[in-house]
Amino acid sequence: MTGAQRARRWLLEGLVDSKGTHQGPHARPTERAHSWWQVMCLTGVDYFSTLGYQPAIAALAAGLLSPLATVVLVLLTLFGALPVYRRVARESFNGSGSIAMLEHLLPWWAGKVFVLVLLGFAATDFMITITLSAADATAHAVENPFAPEWFRGSEVPLTLILITLLGLVFLKGFREAIGIAVVLVAVFLAMNAIVILVSFAHLGDNPLVVTDWWAALNTQYSSPWLMIGIALLVFPKLALGLSGFETGVAVMPQIVGAPTDTPEKPAGRIQGAGRLLTTAAIIMSTFLISSSIVTVLLIPQQEFQEGGSANGRALAYLAHAYLGDGFGTVYDISTICILWFAGASAMAGLLNLVPRYLPRYGMAPQWARAVRPLVLVFTAIAFLITIVFNANVDAQGGAYATGVLVLITSASVAVTMSALRKKQRKRTVGFAAIALVFLYTTVLNVIERPDGIRIAVLFILGILVISAVSRIGRSFQIRAITVTFDQTALRFVDEDAERGEIRIIAHEPDHGSPDEYEQKNNAERRYSHIPADSPIIFLEVHPTDSSEFEEELLVEGHDRFGYRVLTVRSGNIPNTLAAVLLEIRDRTGVIPGAYFEWTEGNPVSNMAKYLFFGSGEVAPVTREVLREAERDAKRRPTIHVS
Numbered sequence: 001m002t003g004a005q006r007a008r009r010w011l012l013e014g015l016v017d018s019k020g021t022h023q024g025p026h027a028r029p030t031e032r033a034h035s036w037w038q039v040m041c042l043t044g045v046d047y048f049s050t051l052g053y054q055p056a057i058a059a060l061a062a063g064l065l066s067p068l069a070t071v072v073l074v075l076l077t078l079f080g081a082l083p084v085y086r087r088v089a090r091e092s093f094n095g096s097g098s099i100a101m102l103e104h105l106l107p108w109w110a111g112k113v114f115v116l117v118l119l120g121f122a123a124t125d126f127m128i129t130i131t132l133s134a135a136d137a138t139a140h141a142v143e144n145p146f147a148p149e150w151f152r153g154s155e156v157p158l159t160l161i162l163i164t165l166l167g168l169v170f171l172k173g174f175r176e177a178i179g180i181a182v183v184l185v186a187v188f189l190a191m192n193a194i195v196i197l198v199s200f201a202h203l204g205d206n207p208l209v210v211t212d213w214w215a216a217l218n219t220q221y222s223s224p225w226l227m228i229g230i231a232l233l234v235f236p237k238l239a240l241g242l243s244g245f246e247t248g249v250a251v252m253p254q255i256v257g258a259p260t261d262t263p264e265k266p267a268g269r270i271q272g273a274g275r276l277l278t279t280a281a282i283i284m285s286t287f288l289i290s291s292s293i294v295t296v297l298l299i300p301q302q303e304f305q306e307g308g309s310a311n312g313r314a315l316a317y318l319a320h321a322y323l324g325d326g327f328g329t330v331y332d333i334s335t336i337c338i339l340w341f342a343g344a345s346a347m348a349g350l351l352n353l354v355p356r357y358l359p360r361y362g363m364a365p366q367w368a369r370a371v372r373p374l375v376l377v378f379t380a381i382a383f384l385i386t387i388v389f390n391a392n393v394d395a396q397g398g399a400y401a402t403g404v405l406v407l408i409t410s411a412s413v414a415v416t417m418s419a420l421r422k423k424q425r426k427r428t429v430g431f432a433a434i435a436l437v438f439l440y441t442t443v444l445n446v447i448e449r450p451d452g453i454r455i456a457v458l459f460i461l462g463i464l465v466i467s468a469v470s471r472i473g474r475s476f477q478i479r480a481i482t483v484t485f486d487q488t489a490l491r492f493v494d495e496d497a498e499r500g501e502i503r504i505i506a507h508e509p510d511h512g513s514p515d516e517y518e519q520k521n522n523a524e525r526r527y528s529h530i531p532a533d534s535p536i537i538f539l540e541v542h543p544t545d546s547s548e549f550e551e552e553l554l555v556e557g558h559d560r561f562g563y564r565v566l567t568v569r570s571g572n573i574p575n576t577l578a579a580v581l582l583e584i585r586d587r588t589g590v591i592p593g594a595y596f597e598w599t600e601g602n603p604v605s606n607m608a609k610y611l612f613f614g615s616g617e618v619a620p621v622t623r624e625v626l627r628e629a630e631r632d633a634k635r636r637p638t639i640h641v642s
Helices: 003-011 036-052 054-091 097-103 108-143 155-172 178-205 207-220 224-242 245-250 267-298 314-361 371-388 393-421 425-448 451-473 487-499 514-527 573-588 603-613 618-629
Strands: 480-485 503-506 537-543 551-560 563-570 593-596 638-641
Touching (some): 036 054, 036 108, 036 245, 054 097, 054 267, 054 314, 097 108, 097 393, 108 155, 108 371, 155 371, 178 207, 178 267, 178 314, 207 267, 224 393, 245 267, 245 314, 267 314, 393 451, 480 573, 487 551, 487 573, 503 514, 503 573, 503 618, 537 573, 563 573, 573 618, 593 618, 618 638
Parallel strands (some): 503 537, 537 563, 593 638
Antiparallel strands (some): 551 563
């Protein structure tokens, strides 16, 4: 084996299954589930780690109003995002999240494009999680008093090193380490609790700090109502504190269920997911409010600005100021670890997301089924984002918030549509109101920080272009995952196989009258020179959604007006005919012959019809699909056209 062959084999190791349901990098089916609180820690490395930078971003965005704006955010979390995602957990319990709920809202190609757009925003969310977390980990390392002097000014190289280490972990083979996540989350939350409690104690000893803050607020704003109004306007800038909900439903398969759970109704697992989401939301809300109070009251506003000691690390600033550099260094280490592991969580999310949808749509190259090539692609993208944003935490906040808010808004729309379909009037109104609030938040965030939507648009365009090229490139592949014959269909092909010859007539069904089958039979026997005593079987493909790519085919046998007919439902006619012919050969050992008539019309327009509608020039395309699938011409089903 040459070096190139060994490298290719290593890169393509760990391909996902044919249905695109691969659950994580280099993963195998889940052997042991975990308690909901343990899985909460797995999502918490993403959700809770935002405490490393969220208070500083909130103070920078809302200034002295940060605590009030954070209260608005918490209310939206508890009474908006939480009920939405509890519903998502009940209806999308296999880890597909809210995107799966929206997948079937729009038919045909519109639905596929809609999902691809949402995937673009999800990719923005996960990719910025990687780069933002790594950049903030670097900020904590650089600002530590024991850090070497050369760290300053080297933020970009240090961040790239962290991203490289993350990529290397996944290239080697990542195993979901819930135990590590539990330790990281427990230590990190405990350290933050200590810092916040000590800070509140300092506020108790210095009540003038609170008085001065309130006086400054009243100087800037003439009334409490104006404060509330401004807080409602600026709280979208704090949307980073909403991250983690989509991840929470994505990890549901890891939650242990009840003994009575079934794959169709995993009530115990759904209940565990509800506890996970609720507990995480309450913990995070408590930390968000308390951290926003102590950071704004105890840290000078200029320290939050770029280059300031609290920029991107407000709680770390307080840890060093009130607990000493020793404790502060331990806090920095715990923060760096959980931020780095948050990047691992985001990378795992990407590696779950891409194989789940794109291969099933035929919109990803074959190598996208393997983990390691995707890791290299995502790592390269993370490098580019880090360099473009100069490893700046504040600069990436808008893009992160955009991805988070679009996903939550889409989830709100999904549960609203679900409630509407089930005629739950009160819930429909409630979820619609939540969706409008999140839509407002998203639009305002995009207007205030358009860099987020620009990055998302780049991801969306990239996904759409790659998807279109891949779909066209894979047009002549066998698309059937499985081909199953019912008993009648098996009897038909077995009867002819015993005679040593199987003749299949491809028939496009029309009104289904006896004359239709008689005329087709007579025409094919005449123009294709089929002997009068030779038995034939009609094969009909009844069109479905042509935007689907991979399908599970069921071939059914029917006796119609004395003729034997095989029917199959599929969104693509030529590829389905080829798959059925090959399955007949493999089942019986007899190479079938298929008979077609030429399709009228311009060849170019027929090819366009094939690409978009799954029909068009059927005979030549069926022959090409067979040629691609079976290189040995002697074993290839024969195609006759008249």
